[in-house]
Amino acid sequence: MQSPQCIMGMCNYSSSHHSHQCITSMRKLELCSEASSVILGHQRKLTLHGKSPINKLFLSGTCSSNFLTNKSLCCKNVHTSISHFNSDVEAKDQEITDREEASNVNPVTDNVSPKVNEIQKPVETAQEVTVMQGSEADEFSLDAVRSESEDELDVLAERKVPKAVEEYAEQPLMPISYTLASYIEQSEVLQKLIQLGVDLSKVEKRRGGVGEKILKMNFDPDVTEKISFLHFVGVESDNLGKFLTKNPHILLEDQENLEKRVKYLTSKKFDQAAIAQIVNRAPYILCFPVERLDNRLGFYQKTFHLTGEELRQIITACPKLATQTLEKAKENIFVLKQQFGFYMDEVKSLVVSHPRILTRGKYKLITVFDYLHNDMGIPHKLILNNPQVFNSRAHQIQERHKFLEHLGRAQYDPKEAAYVSLKSMVTLPDGEFCQEIAKSTIEEYNDFLKTI
Numbered sequence: 001m002q003s004p005q006c007i008m009g010m011c012n013y014s015s016s017h018h019s020h021q022c023i024t025s026m027r028k029l030e031l032c033s034e035a036s037s038v039i040l041g042h043q044r045k046l047t048l049h050g051k052s053p054i055n056k057l058f059l060s061g062t063c064s065s066n067f068l069t070n071k072s073l074c075c076k077n078v079h080t081s082i083s084h085f086n087s088d089v090e091a092k093d094q095e096i097t098d099r100e101e102a103s104n105v106n107p108v109t110d111n112v113s114p115k116v117n118e119i120q121k122p123v124e125t126a127q128e129v130t131v132m133q134g135s136e137a138d139e140f141s142l143d144a145v146r147s148e149s150e151d152e153l154d155v156l157a158e159r160k161v162p163k164a165v166e167e168y169a170e171q172p173l174m175p176i177s178y179t180l181a182s183y184i185e186q187s188e189v190l191q192k193l194i195q196l197g198v199d200l201s202k203v204e205k206r207r208g209g210v211g212e213k214i215l216k217m218n219f220d221p222d223v224t225e226k227i228s229f230l231h232f233v234g235v236e237s238d239n240l241g242k243f244l245t246k247n248p249h250i251l252l253e254d255q256e257n258l259e260k261r262v263k264y265l266t267s268k269k270f271d272q273a274a275i276a277q278i279v280n281r282a283p284y285i286l287c288f289p290v291e292r293l294d295n296r297l298g299f300y301q302k303t304f305h306l307t308g309e310e311l312r313q314i315i316t317a318c319p320k321l322a323t324q325t326l327e328k329a330k331e332n333i334f335v336l337k338q339q340f341g342f343y344m345d346e347v348k349s350l351v352v353s354h355p356r357i358l359t360r361g362k363y364k365l366i367t368v369f370d371y372l373h374n375d376m377g378i379p380h381k382l383i384l385n386n387p388q389v390f391n392s393r394a395h396q397i398q399e400r401h402k403f404l405e406h407l408g409r410a411q412y413d414p415k416e417a418a419y420v421s422l423k424s425m426v427t428l429p430d431g432e433f434c435q436e437i438a439k440s441t442i443e444e445y446n447d448f449l450k451t452i
Helices: 004-012 016-048 074-103 114-120 126-152 188-196 210-215 219-233 237-246 248-252 255-267 272-281 283-287 290-304 308-317 326-339 344-353 362-375 380-385 387-391 394-407 422-427 430-437 442-451
Strands: none
Touching: 188 210, 188 219, 188 237, 210 248, 219 237, 219 248, 219 255, 219 272, 237 248, 237 283, 248 283, 255 272, 255 283, 255 290, 272 283, 272 308, 290 308, 290 326, 290 344, 308 344, 326 344, 326 362, 344 380, 362 380, 362 387, 362 394, 380 387, 387 422, 394 422, 394 442, 422 430, 430 442
């Protein structure tokens, strides 16, 4: 861009006819230089933002060095360029003002309006323009929806309550709860089980989520089929509620598997009465697979060299032997042999005559035997003849023994006079013990217990 001084020098070589116009043009050129400096300032700011706009407004005019050399057209072209520039600047300023009012664009942040960018920077691709227009349309539509929803929303106005899901379900949905008691009114199977005498508070505490699984069952035919089978096996109606309370898992078992287990017991020559006694006293035995039952019965038969009749005898008398873990039985056998000093034949005699000894806790066995053998002086042979002593508690034996000593009747040798049977001493109730064994009264016995 040429300075105003250079243009002044050129005008001095022109004729006097154009002197007045040149002076006027000089003033306009000063305005043009000020406007060009403003545009150059905008160019520098855009260049700092990574843009390189082209000043088409000023260069599009005819104020160039080629035209300024022409003396006759110099001032005329300058005047025309300045007028065009002023009109363009006013138009652009008006467009910027309109755009700022419409879109609330901060001119300080954006520096120039989108229209100026369209003129000063290269034209974007068609895809970029489409994306920009789509995003602007989306923002406008979202703002319109938000403003419309905010205007129409009334917190205090009555709203339509949606239809409940239960109207579309075949059965009413049950509420979420941690106890079965909340579902009794809506579950037929729970109502029927309560009528049978089942304690649901104990059923829901069983492992495996049995309560939740029963809740999803239908009473007919899922539950009625199992009840008919139990009645056929030998479970009495009065004992059915107690049976299902102890073993609710039987309702989840397959009917075919239950029949296989009963057939297995029949193949081992257990009669119907023995099977009924086993099932009633050990409800979980019908939930054991046939292989597991056969493994347990085979263990007892091989360990003690039992005959088939002896095996059926101990299982019928104590069905829990078929359901408890074999580790517990092995521990008790070890205690009887190694700690108590019984021979294997004597252990077999204890098990056949009193099989419950293998289901007792080993520490209870140790405390009872220690007091009988070491404190009372009872020999092994006398204990073998009275294996029922292992069913009692050590402190009960101690109380009754001291009371008999107080009365001078603590005689346990069968060969001596006033012999006291160990079986009677540990099995009789307190009243009968005082009357038949101690030959005293229950009041005297209670008074003596207060002195211990």
